Amino acid sequence: MKIAAVAILTAVTALFTFVRVPFAPTRGYFNLSDMAIFFSALTIGPFTALLAGGLGTALADIISGYPQWAPISFVVHGLQGLVIGLLARRGGVLNLSMGAAAGTVTMCTGYLLGGWLILGLGPGPALAEVPINLLQNLAGIIGGVSLHLAVKKAYPPIAGINW
Amino acid sequence: MVNSPLFQGLDLSLAQGKITLILGPPESGKTTLSRILTGLIPRFTGGELSGKLNLGRKSLTALMPYELLEEIGLVFQNSEEQLFTTRCDSEIAFALESLAMPREKIRERVFSALEWLGLSPYEQGNPKNLSGGEKKKLLLACLFALDPAIWLLDETLDEIDRESKFKVLQNLRRSRKTVLIFSSKWLELYREFVHRFYLLSEGRLYAAGEGQPEPGFWQKLEERGLLLTKESAGSSLRAPLPLSSKRGSIPLIQVREMKFSYQANSGRSRGFSLIIPDFSVYKGEIVALVGPNGSGKSTLARVLCGLLAPQSGEILISKEGNQRAAAVEELKSYTGYLFQNPDSQIFLSTVHEELAYGLKNQGRPKPTREEIEKRVNRAIELFNLPAADLPPAIMSYSTRKRLQAAVYYLLERSLLIIDEGDSGISFRDYLKIVELLGSAAKGMVIITHNQELARLLAHRIIYLEAGRILPGREE
C-alpha cells in the first residue's frame, strides 16, 4: 500500500508542480508543488511527503526542461515534506502552524542555499527568489490545508492510510 | 450505508480445465468476487468474508496474493487500473521478474506473449498509446507469459475484436486452463466455449446450465437487464421527448460550415479534422451520434458545448424564437455535456452540496434557500439518490452517474449531450437517466457505441467517421 500511495502522490506532486500561476521570472513559474506537499504531509504522513515531495518535484523539473534543479528540488522539497509531516501530524492548530512555518523555512532556505552555492548563482538572484518562494509557500499552506479538509470530507477512507 | 452483505450463501466450484461463465448486471459484485478469489479482497479494502475458499486442498484465505502468482491470474475490468509501467515488454516481464526467472527465459516468454495476440509491434511502446482493446490484449499477454492454471477474466473479452476473442478462448480450451469469465453481456461465442453457466444477481449465484444454458436462461437475462430488447426498453421508456410538431421551425442548435482540427502540438492525432457542413438538433428530438473510436464524436460534442472553438464556421442557437450565432462562452451555459467519467465533476462532500452548487452559481437572480432545498430534494427523489448528506465519492458507480445526471437536471441547459453514458451501468438505469434528462432539456444528443440502443432511443441517427458525417437516417 505504501508503494502505491507514495507513487501516486509523487505523480500528483509532479502534476501540481506543472500547474503554473503566472508570477515569477526566475524559476519560470510560481507553482503549486508546495500545496501538494502540504497535502501529502497532512493527509498521509511525513515519509510519504518526503518521498512524494522530493521525487515529485525532481521528476517535474526534469520533465519540464529544468533538470539542473532536480537534485536540489529533491532534497529541499523532500526535507520540507518530512518536516511538515513530523510536526503537523500530531494535530491541533499549534502543531500545524509550527509545521507550516518549519516547512516554509526549510524550502526557502534550501532554495536560497541551493541557488547561491550549489548552482553558483550568487547571492543576488537567489535572494530575489525568496519572496516568491514565501508567497508560494503561503499559497501552499492555505491550499494544502483546504484540500486536506475537502478530500477528507469527500472521501473518508483516506484516513486509513498513514505513513 | 454499505452494511448489507454483498453476497449471501455463495457456492461456486470451478471445474478444472473447463470454462465457466458468470453473467451479472453491472454492480452485481462480479469484480468483487474476482478479487476475493485472488485474495485481494478483503485484504485491501476492508469488509468481512466468511466461509471457505479453497484452491485444490489449500485454503486461499491463508495465502497472500503474490504467492498465488503461478496458480491464479486475474485481468481487471478496468485496464487503466492494472497497467503500471511505461513499456509493454516491461509490463509483461514484471511478474516474471517477481518470480526471479532468468533473463533469457523471460525474454522468450515476453516475445511469445506479444506475438500471441499480435502485439509485437508495440514491444517497446508505451501502453498508454494502445487502444482500449489492445490494452486488454496486453493484459491477456501478461497472463499468457505467466501461464497460471486458473484464469479469471473480468469483462475482458468485450472490447476485443472478434478474431482475438476466438483465439483466446480456443487457446484456453486447448491448453485445458480453468477459466472463469465474468461478463455483463451475452456473447454468441460463449455458446461454443463455455461449459458451465451462472447468473449473479442480488447477491446470489444461480447455476444456469451445464454444457449449455438451461431453458429459461434468456428470460432471466432479460429480467435482469442483461439483454436489451424492444420490450425491455419499451416498458421503462415513455417517449422521452415528443418529436416537435413544428419540424420546420428553428433548430435548437445548428452547426454550419464548421471546420475544426487540433493544433499540431496538442498531443492529439495530427491530421485529424472535423468538417461538418450542416448539423442540427431540433427542439424535442433526440439525436444519436454513432461512430468508431476516433471518428470525432467527442470532438463535435465539445464544440457544441463551447469547450473547443472551431477554426471556421458558425454555431447558431435559438433564443427567444430567433436564431443567432453564439459566442463560445455562451455555449457553455446553453449546452450541458455529461462526460463519460462522472467523477470529473464531482468534488464536494455531500450529495446535497453537489446538487446545490450548480444552483447557487448560476449567476442570474439567485434562487432562495427554500427554492434550492425544494429542487434539490426533488432531484434526489427523481434520481433515486441515497441520503443527501453522504459523500458521493464512496458511492457506487451507477449512483455517481445518476448524481451527475441530477446535477445537470437542475442546471437547466437547453441542449444536453450524454457521452457514452451506457457503459458501466445497467440498461434500465441508463434509460431512466435519459428519460429524466429528456424532460429537463429541450433537445438531446446521445453518443454511444451501441447501435441497438441508438435505434431504440433516437429520432435520428448520425454516423460519424473520420471526422465526416455519413448520410444519416431517420427512425
Added chain:
Amino acid sequence: MVLLAYLPVFFLPLPILMLAGYLAAIVFISFLCLGPRGVIRPFLSILPILILVLLLTPPFQREGEPFIVIGGRILVTTGGINEALRLIIRFSGITLLFYLFANTTNADLFITSCYRMGMPFNLVLVVTIAMRYIPHLTTLYREVTDAHSLRRGPDAAVRGFSPFRRVKALLPVLTSVLIQAIRQIPVLSMALECRGVGRKVKRSTYLELKNRAGVMADFSISLLIIIILLIPLIREMV
C-alpha cells in the same frame, strides 16, 4: 542511438573556470548530441535567470576597478562584471550538462541500472509508477478543468488578478483530481500484488544495458575530454 547509461561521468560539480572555453566545449558536445535544439532550449529557459545574475551580482561584488560610474557613484566594477560572467558561465554549464544528461538517457534503462547498482526496489517501483501516472493525471486534470468550466454559470469568468484568487478558483478542480488519484491507491496495490510485489525473493531484471563496448567507449572518451578541460583549472591552481 547509443544508450549512454553511465552519464554520471558528466556530472561535474563546480566548473569554475575563467575560460568560456570550457563552456564552449560543452556547447559543442551538446550540439553534437542533441542538435541546435539541445543548446538553444536550455539557454532560453535560463535566460531570465542569467539576466538577473548579470544585474544583481555587481551590487554584491565590488572589488576591482570602477567600470560604470554615474554621477560620482560607482555602480559597477570590473570585479563585479568578472564575477557575473563567471557565474553565468557556471550556471550555463551546469544547466547544459544536466540537460544533456536528461535528454540522452533512456529513463527505463537508467532506473534499471540504479536498481542493479543497489537502489532498493521499492523506490524503483515508485518512480516507474509515478512516470506512468504523470501523463495520466495531466490528462485527467485537463478533463476535470473542462468539466468544471461547464458547470459554472455564465458570469463566472475568473479574472482574479491576485494569484490567491486564481488558486482559490482552482481548488474544486484540484479536489476532483486528488480524489480520483487517491482512489487509485488501493486498486493499484491490488494490481501490484497480482504481479508479485511483496515476495521476499530477489527479483531478476529483464531490461539490460546493451552495447557494453559502446558504453565503455563513451566512458573513455568523456574521461579524456574532462581531463583536457580540467587542465586550465589545474594550471590555475598550481
